[in-house]
Amino acid sequence: MQRFSRRDILKGSASLAIGAAVASPALIQSARAWAAQSQWKPEQGAELRLLRWKRFVKSEGTAFQASVDAFTKATGVPVRIDSEGFEDLRPKAAVAANIGSGPDIIWGIHADAHLYPDAMMDVSDVCNYLGGKYGGWYPIAEEYGKRGDKWINVPFTISGNFLNYRISHMNKAGFEKFPDNTDDFLKLMQNLKKNGTPGGFALGNASGDGNAWTHWLLWSHGGKMVDENENVVIDSPETVAALEYARELGKTFIPGAASWLDGHNNKAFLQGAVSVTNNGISIYAAAVREGMTEIANDMDHAFYPVGPAGEPTEFHVMFPMMLYKHTKYPNAAKALTTWLMEKDRYNAFLQGSVGYLSHTMKAFQDHPVWTEDPKRLVYRDTAVRSRSFAHAGKLGYAASSVLADFVVVNMVAEAATGAKTPKEAAADAARRAERYYRV
Amino acid sequence: MASVPREQVSYDTSRRIRLFSNRNFLGFLFMVPAGLILLVFLTYPLGLGIWLGLTDVKVGRPGIFVGLENYEWLFRDHIFWLSVFNTMLYTVVASIVKFAIGLWLAMLLNRHLPFKAFLRAIVLMPFIVPTVLSALAFWWIYDSQDSVISWVLIEMGLIEETIDFLGQPNSARASVIAANIWRGIPFVAITLLAGLQTISPSLYEAAIIDGANEWQRFRSITYPLLTPIIAVVMTFSVLFTFTDFQLIWVMTRGGPINATHLMATLSYQRAIIGGALGEGAAIATAMIPFLLAAILFSYFGLQRRKWQQGGRDD
Missing domain, CATH: 3.40.190.10 (Periplasmic binding protein-like II)
Structure with a gap:
């Protein structure tokens, strides 16, 4: 009779969980090429913990997971993704800011970074790079992302209502x-x-x-x-x-x-x-x-x-990436966030979101997700309005x-x-x- | 190696022996672990809560001491007073009804019934179901469009439109109180049943021989012998009801227009979601006098006989 140790079962269930969202060889290839020329080189031995809100749609979660998986395979940086409901996520984000420990990145909601700006990493380099490459940020994204002249969080996506x-x-x-x-x-x-x-x-x-x-x-x-x-x-x-x-x-x-x-x-x-x-x-x-x-x-x-x-x-709801100053691996955190917002990854994310979540940079206005079903078109202009x-x-x-x-x-x-x-x-x-x- | 004089050794030992044979010292020593646990897990959080209520600390930002300012604002805050009113109404009505139905059920279950054990287990059901699940069930029962109650009444031809259980302030209050009663009855009933079973049947036999009727037997035997249990049960029942959170949070979030906000839910909304930890702590602290009053009432109001307070009955 075959016996399973606790470790085997854990390993099995972990690979099952990721199984649905494993990156294709082509995606890993492109992640490697991207990592080779990226200006943010993850630190030696870096590992990341990302806490996000519970996904609305499965396809968005799958696309997100695949992108993260490709990042891990290309850079060798393991990323642990936890998810929480909105109500629980916000107190956790606040506690992490308060005590200076916890997840390295929190994909949060609203403008929580503005409640504890001193706990946030300066992500101006990431936002300027992305904005410069993808047609610029919409004004609403800048308003949520910046405090004064400094970007304190990355306005990742906005949900239309x-x-x-x-x-x-x-x-x-x-x-x-x-x-x-x-x-x-x-x-x-x-x-x-x-x-x-x-x-x-x-x-x-x-x-x-x-x-x-x-x-x-x-x-x-x-x-x-x-x-x-x-x-x-x-x-x-x-x-x-x-x-x-x-x-x-x-x-x-x-x-x-x-x-x-x-x-x-x-x-x-x-x-x-x-x-x-x-x-x-x-x-x-x-x-x-x-x-x-x-x-x-x-x-x-x-x-x-x-x-x-x-x-x-x-009034539409912003979902920003908050990179915490307390992370030991700031370059890895910046690299992951940037990778997730590069054209192909962000396109896959929008496609998986099927209209729930909209873009915050102007270059994605023509994404086919908005026009392949005309009933989604209104949600395209979320950030603009x-x-x-x-x-x-x-x-x-x-x-x-x-x-x-x-x-x-x-x-x-x-x-x-x-x-x-x-x-x-x-x-x-x-x-x-x-x-x-x-x- | 330096040697210790013999006299001193015997002096130290005898002092230690005397200390350890002192009942007061030993009593103190044995209480230290319990005292430490109380200090760390009860006194400290309570003290911290009271202290936070005197500061303007926000989530993610340290605060400064502001004295009674939070309380001054709350005093002028009609939503706070509305939550005080709601909490009192919720506690008083629910506790009285839970007691009345619970006692009645306990007396029924105390009789010789067929399937007695099964029936007693059934009564416990609402208490076994996790609160959040029962709250979700009530959320559906009270739904403004799909309520099963409305559906039955419409099908029976008694009403024409669905009942707006949670949409009007007073019906919303009545609805959440009913849900709390449903959930709280088993605790009261089963505990009182345990109390009833400690009453010796010979007392009732003697009373019957003396010609006492059912009401007289209840008034002179059941009630007086049950008061210690009633005091404990009602204390807990009032405390659970006063501090209820889950039922309200799942069903109404304190709405409509704050008509069902209890002090506990308002405190959570302001402190954790709104980030005003100081003010939330002040609301939570404001619950303490009410809770103390409830406890004192049940201890001194219901346990009037001397032996219940540590004395001897004359």
């Missing part, structure tokens, strides 16, 4: 194409409600979808949390106008949206219970994957309508805390459900924000 709608329901509500301004959008929502095919947007403490659409609503009417000098200016006529609009919009929502967290609208849309909501491309991807052709064929995506502010006012959540102030502790404490989501929910008048809701949000923005 746009409007998802049912084409036939929209047509029945009297619209040939999706409204591009807030007045028509309200009319569409009202007509959908009359037709018994309402829309719905998350009003619960939903950190993804809730924050995305409520920030758009606030900004679309010219409201903002702070001005350029970080003075809290949320209690303004523009905000009140936005909240009055929210009150009218809220009346058109399907019952229950006040309790919605991030997953609810996906489910409601796929069941046919709502005909408009905001989301990443995951609803469409699920409809295609699960063979729900009726919904997949009848749905499409749209930009958020432009309001009185007169320009796109959208996004504002940072700190608008119009700076990314940092106060802006992150206001976002995490759901100040904007609660304000819009209070107005949309009629729990408070727009004026009261705006005044209350101002008081809460001042707590964080005070010096």
